[in-house]
Amino acid sequence: MLKPKGLRAYTTGLLVAFTLIFSSLFLAVGVLTAYIVEDTIIMRLVGAQVDQIEQSLAQGESPQLNAKQRLYTEAEDIPSAWQAIILKYPSGELFTDTEDHYHFQHLSTPSGDFAVLVVEVSEVLVVTESPRAFIIFVVVFAVMVLVAVGVALKIANRVTKPVLDLSTAVAQRALVTEPMPDLPFELKQLASNFEASFSKIEQMLQRERDFTTDVGHELKTPLTAFNNLLVIASGRPLSSAEVEQLGRINADLANTVEVLLALAREESLTKQPVNVMACIEQLAIDQPQVVAGEFSIALTGDRSVVIQGNPVLTKLLFLNVIQNAIRHADSPQLNIDIAADRIVLANSAASRKQLDFMAPGVRDETSTGVGQGLYLVRRIAEKLALRVELNLGNEQFEIVFHIN
Template identity: 30%
Template sequence: MVKSIRQRLFAALAGFAVLLCLCYTGLALVIAYVTEDMLVQRLLEREAAAVGMRWQQHGKLTPSGSDLITVYGSYLDLPQTVRDHVPPSAPRGEVFTTTGQHYHVLALEMVAGGKPQRSYLLADVASVLVVSRLTREVGSVVAGVALALIALALLLAYWLARRLVLPLQRLAQEARQLAPGSAVHFSERDRPDEIGFLARRLETTFAELQAVLQREQAFTRDVSHELRTPLTLMHNTLALAHAQPLGGREQAQLQQSTDEMRATIDVLFALARAEQLPGEMVELRGCIEQCLLRLLDDHPWDTSLLSLDLPERLEVVGNPQLVMLLINNCLANALFHGGPDCRISIAFVQGCLSIDNTVQPGQPRRVHGFAHGQNLLLRLAQAMHWDIVFQSGVTRYRVAIVPAPAQ
């Protein structure tokens, strides 16, 4: 059976409390017995001083003035029970008997006629022992109080264990109830102690894990969605190549599909990487100029058809690689769908970058890769927290991009 942390903590606190009670009870008994022995020994020493003084005054042993203490002139005069437990050379001793007597013995060194003589004081202290009498008379009361204190200690241990472990149990319960894709929020995250730190780190870890899973799912979905069309086109073109040699049109289609797949893969990998990176300062005008130069290298197009209205410096917050891919795809789509004779206008007005291209009236609509391209452009903008809107018309197509402004 698996024990919870509260049960283990309660067992530890309860065991410590009971052990502490037992230790203090034993210590109290030891102190009481030692106090009794010290009191009896003090009485014997005072009586020994009195006997010695009378010996010096009268030259003989006189009876003790206490009914508890008896004076014996020699070792052989002591009761047999005492002699059985105390040797002649012992300066003092303590004897317990089975008949209820409790003796304390103290040896006295006397000088009689120039010769040393040993006498003994014997005290029967059974009638004055307090601890044993208290044990008999109020032992049940003391035991009841001890048990009550132990029960109180156990209750306190249970309360402490429950109070200390409750935040951890609540945190574990909330973590157990987390579902894939759900919002991550732990109720203990605002605590100033280690539990609050653990809750905040768990929130961050769960959020990062969900983001990784979402990126993986999005990447898998995008690969399946974006690459299906060019792969199908290439498969069909190659299938027809068995019947007849590829002509210039078919070769151009293969080249176009290959370029589209390469560009799509670049975008997908850039999305997978850039969604994990923070934004940075990007000079948007420089990116647009680089993309225009690349576009002119790849496509035959008259630059007189370009209209550019941008400020000298245009700093925004984003990812440099994603910005280049976004502008490249927008310009390539404009030229692809507008044709080689289209006019392209790029302007930045009131925080919005617009890319417009004309469409010749009566030109057949070219939809190859168009919807897929919109989806990828939207993903690129969302990855940088930008807004993008596509506006399609009969004679004009416009892409409006609102980048994150530099602070």
């Protein structure tokens, strides 16, 4: 697997290698084409001279030859070094150890006799005999290769930059919470998927941290009370009041564990409309004390009010408030008023100390609970994005949930 920083070097190497290989092939094809074109032109020139000589012979005239042309009418007259090639092929090239270069072509005479024209063509060679032109070609080609390599480097940087930016953003995400960069093409969707995955992981880790903290804070007090009663029970039978207290502690533990698990689940993040009055009405008729007439709940307000939240957490929120009121209220009645921007739950109460009942473990000296009920209410409300306000005064114990 490539290291992130090696991707640019790897891509650059591939593009540069491709450019050099392609350029070398182009050079080879260009040089080969130049030789072929040069030979073709020379053969046509020689062919034109052959046509003139054949025309002169057909008219019975003696052909006019220049210093570069040799006409052999007898095979024996051909230099021995050339005989094998000339007698074997109708036309072609003759190479020598000197700078001279020859082309030959057989003639068609009126009498059908043997005749071949050999022409020295070194003066008309361009590719072979003009090193200056070849050097210019090579220099121009080298410049073009350098330009192509530069373009390849720019292309490699441009192609790999989004991937490297994404890799850097992913690596830094573990240290700093920053949004993913805006990337082009399919990388934008990939970055979005990374962003969603990181968000889920962060939420999961936060829920795990919250659960660990909550368990440490919220179960310590009830477990201590539970252990104290067990110590008492080992020495003597528990009184009816202590047995009742043990039952309340057990119920508080069960409720606390249920709330903590609900807060820790990923499903708690799923939101949907929840009708507040319908939810509270269902909770009210599920309370044995309400059914038995030992406690009453007066429910007023707008029946159409809904909040966006998880249905299970919403139910646990109001259930905890109702059960706290049933257990600890000075009077057996809870008044609930529902409006579009707030939900008010209140009951009459004697003057109480100004304590932060929303903090863990805080309870009135007259309370027989473990001081976790309203703290759990606050934790659930935070999860549901509801602002909680606790009002103590005028012989009222009032909790207000402000709907954002």
